[in-house]
Amino acid sequence: MSMTKLIVKNAFRHTLRVLLTIIGISVAVVAFGMLRTVVTAWNSGVAASSPNRLIVRQAVSFIFPLPYAYKEKIASIPGVSTVSWLNWFGGTYIDKDQFFARQGCDPETLLSLYPEFKLTSSEISAFKADRSACIVGIETAKRYGLNIGDIMNMEGDIYPGSWQFTVRGIYTPRSKTDDATQMFFHWEYLNERMKQDDPSRADQVGYYVVKINDPSRSAEISQKIDQLFKNSAAETKTETEGQFQQGFVSSSGAIIGAINIMSYLIIGIILLVLCNTMIMTSRERTREYAVLKSLGFTGGHLFAFIAGEALTISFLGAGIGIALLIPIVQGFEALLPRGWFPVFIIETSTYVLAGSSALIVGVIAAIIPLYRALTMKIVDGLRFTG
Amino acid sequence: MSAIISISHLTKTYKRDKQEITVLNDVSLDIEQGDFVALMGPSGSGKTTLLNIIAGIDRPTNGEVMIDGTNIGILSETELAKWRSRHIGFIFQFYNLIPVLTAFENVELPLMLTPLTKSERRRQVELALSVVGLAERMDHYPRQLSGGQEQRVAIARAIASDPDIFVADEPTGDLDRVSAEEILTLLERLNKEFGKTIVMVTHDPSAANRAHIVHHLEKGDLIPQGQS
Numbered sequence: 033m034s035m036t037k038l039i040v041k042n043a044f045r046h047t048l049r050v051l052l053t054i055i056g057i058s059v060a061v062v063a064f065g066m067l068r069t070v071v072t073a074w075n076s077g078v079a080a081s082s083p084n085r086l087i088v089r090q091a092v093s094f095i096f097p098l099p100y101a102y103k104e105k106i107a108s109i110p111g112v113s114t115v116s117w118l119n120w121f122g123g124t125y126i127d128k129d130q131f132f133a134r135q136g137c138d139p140e141t142l143l144s145l146y147p148e149f150k151l152t153s154s155e156i157s158a159f160k161a162d163r164s165a166c167i168v169g170i171e172t173a174k175r176y177g178l179n180i181g182d183i184m185n186m187e188g189d190i191y192p193g194s195w196q197f198t199v200r201g202i203y204t205p206r207s208k209t210d211d212a213t214q215m216f217f218h219w220e221y222l223n224e225r226m227k228q229d230d231p232s233r234a235d236q237v238g239y240y241v242v243k244i245n246d247p248s249r250s251a252e253i254s255q256k257i258d259q260l261f262k263n264s265a266a267e268t269k270t271e272t273e274g275q276f277q278q279g280f281v282s283s284s285g286a287i288i289g290a291i292n293i294m295s296y297l298i299i300g301i302i303l304l305v306l307c308n309t310m311i312m313t314s315r316e317r318t319r320e321y322a323v324l325k326s327l328g329f330t331g332g333h334l335f336a337f338i339a340g341e342a343l344t345i346s347f348l349g350a351g352i353g354i355a356l357l358i359p360i361v362q363g364f365e366a367l368l369p370r371g372w373f374p375v376f377i378i379e380t381s382t383y384v385l386a387g388s389s390a391l392i393v394g395v396i397a398a399i400i401p402l403y404r405a406l407t408m409k410i411v412d413g414l415r416f417t418g
Numbered sequence: 419m420s421a422i423i424s425i426s427h428l429t430k431t432y433k434r435d436k437q438e439i440t441v442l443n444d445v446s447l448d449i450e451q452g453d454f455v456a457l458m459g460p461s462g463s464g465k466t467t468l469l470n471i472i473a474g475i476d477r478p479t480n481g482e483v484m485i486d487g488t489n490i491g492i493l494s495e496t497e498l499a500k501w502r503s504r505h506i507g508f509i510f511q512f513y514n515l516i517p518v519l520t521a522f523e524n525v526e527l528p529l530m531l532t533p534l535t536k537s538e539r540r541r542q543v544e545l546a547l548s549v550v551g552l553a554e555r556m557d558h559y560p561r562q563l564s565g566g567q568e569q570r571v572a573i574a575r576a577i578a579s580d581p582d583i584f585v586a587d588e589p590t591g592d593l594d595r596v597s598a599e600e601i602l603t604l605l606e607r608l609n610k611e612f613g614k615t616i617v618m619v620t621h622d623p624s625a626a627n628r629a630h631i632v633h634h635l636e637k638g639d640l641i642p643q644g645q646s
């Protein structure tokens with residue numbers, strides 16, 4: 033018989049109680065993982081943002097456009113390496129519930145600004161060559177069964193009318209936190225239609241995306257850009273992409289904060305559940321610990337028995353919890369309206385946190401029983417009758 | 419013969435509600451190597467306390483306890499634990515087996531503290547179980563055994579590490595007549611065949627009859643008696 037065998041036999045002595053404890057821990061780990069995944073999803077925009085991208089938007093609100101003419105002026109500022117622009121399109125694809133980002137872009141500069149979107153060189157040239165071309169992220173392509181050459185029909189709302197885009201490329205994200213749901217088409221295509229239908233809206237872009245060489249100069253360059261358009265009809269507000277995204281997220285920051293706190297409270301619950309089980313268990317075994325001590329087992333052995341048992345339970349609970357979490361997160365993602373969270377994955381840090389929590393909780397839950405077992409006098413333990 | 423256990427001027431007091439009670443009062447006692455000694459006396463007279471001090475699981479308040487040349491009163495807890503595992507075999511009234519372990523595993527328990535290999539341990543456990551006549555029951559759990567059989571497993575556990583001294587606190591106190599006789603016969607064999615020193619607390623005169631010497635305790639005082 034090994035120590036391990038003894039520990040496992042001990043852990044499963046009260047089968048029902050230990051099973052309930054393990055289930056309790058598993059459920060808590062699932063809840064912890066779910067909450068953390070939601071937080072990750074929420075923050076992923078910020079996490080994926082690049083520090084060398086500046087977003088130049090209309091100072092009053094990003095729903096107001098900026099003149100196309102700003103492009104050359106921004107490009108003239110020292111430190112700016114590339115100027116690109118994007119334009120929210122909105123529109124309805126299939127029906128109103130189908131949500132993913134659709135934007136007009138400058139095909140010449142888009143991919144230099146967003147290297148996280150991977151396309152083959154033939155896709156890139158096909159996209160650039162065709163004015164009605166678009167590219168879509170692989171997630172969106174899979175979801176609608178889109179292939180190269182397919183036509184996407186959209187009903188415009190911000191830009192009324194019916195629109196046809198030809199899929200010329202399907203991009204894959206560089207990493208899991210990059211958004212693989214977006215759709216980009218030629219801003220030129222949009223602009224030409226505006227020139228015809230509504231000239232007052234022509235030659236305007238939604239916002240500029242500016243690449244700078246040195247991220248540490250972002251504040252200074254942002255200021256220079258905004259100064260350039262001070263007192264013009266369309267003043268600008270320039271931020272790093274991270275700040276821009278955070279603007280979206282900050283309004284929900286309090287909720288996210290609360291969810292984060294909740295996820296850690298759950299660890300606290302796990303701790304209480306396990307502490308309770310361990311304290312009950314070790315109280316019942318007071319006499320056995322006395323017998324073990326009289327046979328010559330020492331503090332180190334008791335530590336191994338008690339901590340080993342607590343860790344066996346906490347790791348089983350955490351392991352089962354994680355095994356359940358993976359399909360549950362996938363199922364949840366399938367249920368969520370598409371595009372709500374472009375990124376919905378269990379982060380490595382969630383696994384690490386769950387694992388290290390199991391370790392810490394196991395050790396802490398062993399402290400009280402261990403302290404009692406160590407300080408207990410053998411003769412008192414032998415007299416113990418429960 | 420030399421005294422394997424030599425107790426001189428042993429006093430043990432407990433504090434209860436700020437009041438000191440004397441449980442053992444200036445007890446001096448020698449027990450020879452290979453003796454079979456019974457401790458008798460009314461309830462509360464200090465029998466268990468004396469036995470526990472001899473076994474090194476309780477400490478004297480005053481006086482000296484020398485066992486096989488070691489003054490166990492001055493050993494640290496860890497030293498004492500190690501000393502117990504080598505020198506003392508415990509037999510309790512309520513057997514105190516671990517319920518989730520088989521008879522074999524219960525007997526193996528003290529051997530986990532020794533450097534024996536797995537196969538050496540197995541041999542030792544089988545030997546101990548055959549001495550108590552339970553070799554066929556080694557895969558049984560305590561709940562599948564009768565009280566007498568449980569006590570025999572407990573004796574096998576005490577035998578396994580081959581200690582010199584066995585301490586038994588009312589080993590037959592919870593058993594019927596027949597089982598009690600079996601246990602006593604077993605203790606006698608340990609004493610006669612294997613030369614083990616046995617100190618047994620008992621209320622039962624017929625159990626005490628098996629011992630060579632009977633000591634009586636009365637309210638913490640030792641009243642020496644003649645040989646039986």
Ligand SMILES: Nc1ncnc2c1ncn2[C@@H]1O[C@H](COP(=O)(O)OP(=O)(O)OP(=O)(O)O)[C@@H](O)[C@H]1O
Nearest residue numbers: 412432433434441460461462463464465466467468
């Ligand atoms: N840990 C303790 N704290 C306080 N008092 C104790 C403690 N252990 C024993 N005593 C007291 O010491 C006295 C002797 O106890 P002990 O257990 O040695 O008696 P005993 O002779 O074995 O009695 P019994 O035949 O009932 O087992 C009793 O009055 C008991 O209440």
Ligand SMILES: [Mg+2]
Nearest residue numbers: 465466467587
């Ligand atoms: Mg007693």
